Each structure stands twice: as C-alpha cells, then as structure tokens.
Amino acid sequence: MHSLSTYATPTDNDRSASNLLRSGGLWALAAALTALALLPLPDFWIIQLNYIGIYVLPVLGLVLLTGVCGLTSFGQAAFVGVGAYTSAYLTTQLGLSPWFTLWMGLGLTTASATLIGAITLRMSGHYLPLATMAWALALYYLLGNLDALGKYDGILSVPGLSLFGLDLGKLRLFYALVWALALLACVAVVRLLNSRTGRAIRALAGGTQMAEAMGVDTFRYKVGVFVLAAMLASISGWLFAHFQQTVNPSPFGLKMGIEYLFMAVLGGAAHVWGAAAGAGIVKLLEDQLQVLLPKLIGTSGNYELIVFGILIVLVLKYLPSGLWDAIDRRLPRAPRKQDWAQAPALPMQPKPTTGDVVLDVRAIRKQFGGLVAVNDISFQIRAGQITGLIGPNGAGKSTTFNLVTGVLGLTSGEVLFRGERISGLPSRAIACRGMSRTFQHVKMVPDMTVLENVALGAHLRSGKGALSAMLHWDRAEERQLFAEAERQLRRVGMGAYLHHKAGDLSMGPQRLLEIARALCADPALLLLDEPAAGLRHKEKQELAEVLRTLRAEGMAILLVEHDMGLVMDICDHIVVMEFGTHLMEGTPTEVQQSEKVRAAYLGTEH
C-alpha cells in the first residue's frame, strides 16, 4: 500500500519553518498593529484602521458561514444593526453600562439568529440567499420606522466607551480595543475550525449526506454557525455604535450586507485571515476611490460602486478563492504535530460474536412514483462475514443500500440492526448504533488532511463543542481522536498518507480513506458502496486484503460491487438482485453456477 504514495513526507525542518510562518503571521500582524498605533500617524488613518477592525468581525462571520459552510448570507449587516441598536437604545434610554448592553445585544442577536436560522437554513440553492435578503430588508425598514428608535434619523448621543475611568473614546485606545477583539475572534475561529466541531462544520459545504452518515446533526450545526456569525456581527455593531456615538439604519441595510460579502469573497471567503485582508482592502479602496474618482470624472457620485462591480467580476474570474488563498497556497504546509502517542483509546462499543445476525432486512420496498426500485427484498448479514450485493445496472443495489443506512425512507418493510428496529431513523441515529458506510462517489473534505478527514469518522465517540475548541479545552480529546484516526489509517495501510491533503489523493487512497473513516466510528457493520470502482488491479488486491483482515477481526461487511472478480474472491455470501427483486442468494460458487444469474447479466430470458 505504501507504494501508492507519490508524496514526500515533510521533514522536521519543513514543519518548524512552516509553523513559524503561520503562527508567526499572527504575531507579526499584532506587532504591526501595535507599531502603527505608536507611529505618529494622522488621526484619519487610525479612524480608518478602527473601521477596518470593526468590519473584520462580521466578515469573519461570513468566512465561517459562506466560505466554510457554503451558506450565502446577505443579511450579516442586519445583525450588526441588532448589536448596535440594542446597545445604543439601552445606554441612551435606560442609562445602562455599554459593558452590560454588549451582552444584552449578544442575547438578542442569539435569539433572533436562532429563530431566523431555524426558518431559513432549511432552504437550499438560491432560496437561502434570497431569504437572507428578505429579512435584511425587513429589519432595515423596521429600524427606520420605529418611533422608539428615532426612525431614519436613528439614535444620537450614544455614550463612548470607558473602562476603569479610562476613556476608550480616544482614537488610539479604541483602536487597541477594536483590534484586540478582532484578533481574539480570528484566533478563536482558527481554533474552532481546527477541532472536532470545526471538522464537522467543514464537512457541511460538500452536502449533508456524508456528515450525517458520520453522526453530525447537520441542521443543528448550520444554525450554530449562523448564530456564531451573527454574534460576531453583533459585537461589531456594539463597537460601531459606541465609536460613532450615533446609529441610524443606513449602515445595517442590504447594501452593507452585500459589501460584507464582497469583503469576504475578495479577501478569501474560506480563510480566517482573508476576512482581515478583505475588510482592509475594501475600506481603503473605497475611501481612496471616493476622493479620486470624482476628481477624474469631474462630477460627484457613487462611482466607486462601479469599480467594485468590475473588481468583483475580475476576482471571481481570476481568483475565485480570494486574495488570501493565493498567498496561503504558496505558504509551506506543516503536518500536524504528532503529540498523541500516549493518548488513551476512545471508548468502544461491545461487538457481536462471529456468526451473529447483525443486519436483518425484512421485505423492504421502495417506490419512486410508479417505479418499484426495491421490491420486497430480504436478506441477513452476519458478523465475521462479507456479504456481496450484486446485480446488473439499475437492479436497485444503491437504493437498498440507502434504505438500510437511512438515507432514503422505506415504502414498506423493516430493517433490524443487532435486533433493534432502525427503519425510519435518520442516518446519524443509525450511525450512532454502529453502522458505518462509504460512498459510491467518494465524499470527503478535500481541503482537510487525510488524518482530519478520518478523525471526522469518530465524531460520535467524542463530545467537545465549539467553546471548548476556542478555549483549547479539547486538546486531550483531540489527541484521542487523532490517535484513533492514525490507528485506522495504519489498519488499512494508509500510514504514509496521514498529513496529505485529501483532495490530492488518487482514487485508490481516497477509497481507503473512506474505509478508515468508517472504521473510526467503531462499527459492527461496514457498508461499502462500490469500493473498487476506479481502482487499479494492484489497488483492488490491496483492498481485498484489507477486507479479509477486517473480516478476520469479526467485522460484518456488506459489499455492493460490480467487480465480479473481487466479489467472488472475497465474499462468503452473495445476494443477487434484478429489476428491484431478489433473484437468488448463496455462496460465490452457487451464484457463479446459477443459470438465472448468468441470464440476468447477459440480458437473456430466464
């Protein structure tokens, strides 16, 4: 299996150079920001930098929401408005401390984002962005029409911030506060993305099927990310209100929502540091263009919007992943520091004894309109056996597979897993009971390493959440997860690939990655959907060896496969389907000798 490797394993020197560059980048940014504050810069530039810092927070939210999760939102500015207005209103009307109203703003944002997210995030495709536009507009008009909030004039005389008698309204102190919060948020998001929760979040962009099969409650995670993005926006709104000391609806409307999205896309929507790059470039460019363009053209107007329009088209065409991505790709990539050698093993479920019935499929049926794709199919799978499910194209194998794993609902019949009825359960609930699968078309997170992808398989065997990740309270569990991921990768002969980017693998290692990820879930039943598709002869032999080893260890395996050589070579029992019906079942020899099976494959009458 090692012969498959076409990559050089990074050395310790690469690792330290890369770590220095990457973690050093944060310190370099912090040092540059401090130096800027100490330099005798005109106030104008400090004000600009304050605005950039304020914009970094909502854009960072969009990086999570849009760049990482693939959920496009034009409504981020509305949550900036919720934070700004809550604090402006409560400090001016009730005389509350801004340090208290920050939390009230966050509370209101959390409640409204949870409600809006729960309603809109069920939508997909272009409906979701349209829905975000709708509630962004609704909030804008609400703010502009409420008497209590001063209608379109807004709220004036919002107090500045002070801390222990220190007036944070002074430009350079406010600058320190804004950028301390912005950098803290960036570090928190970096930590989040590099955690159990982060890996689940990163899996969402490729659709929900794989993440659900790993036990991730994808809808809950989407709402969670939406709320987190809104909270970052709310903090930005709080800063904005107390920096400007006045609020009105304009900066929280749809136009600003589009501008935040533009900052994220330009900077690099999938990169945390892209948020800072995007916010900085757009703000500085906007200001310079507002001065330059009227001079060039000879009349005043919002001409910078035309330049931005052209710029976004060019960026989408030539740098679709944003400016930061172009830089990031040139930085050396350091492998994760292997600090899990001593980590205790993750808890394991008790396993069935060899020969026990693990899966009992009873007369399952699936109709798609008038088409009966699976027609009252029954079979059993036992521990320590490889059961093949074969049949010509369109026989109903994948549909059967999806019915068993909970991806599709049954029209009738039932499925028992280890004696428990699982029909009707969602796939994550089935995964939780010890059934794990691979996909006909490999599903993984291409930007994550092989190790990270495989660690996702143990999602249900761990439990640390977003806050633990941000505070680094999840390190012990992370070590356990990576120890398990490495163990499973070595089990399938992928020990040489731990730190490779999954998207760079060829088909053979990709399929083994999926098997290792499925094994990471500690399953009693492994379902493999065409694992040999696209593999070379040697890779197939290696796959067969892996499956034999798993069988010897007592694993129950269901194999849907077209490669008859492989099926006949490794299966103990074979179920044959044709036109959705159960044609026959038996040992490989019985199946090979069956006239009915030959006729089914040759397309003759039987």
Ligand SMILES: Nc1ncnc2c1ncn2[C@@H]1O[C@H](COP(=O)(O)OP(=O)(O)OP(=O)(O)O)[C@@H](O)[C@H]1O
């Ligand atoms: N979502 C769907 N809606 C309508 N028909 C479907 C759907 N999914 C599958 N079918 C139909 O059900 C039948 C069985 O398809 P299925 O993909 O399960 O076959 P298969 O044996 O896995 O085929 P292959 O080996 O080509 O993957 C086919 O006629 C297919 O067109």
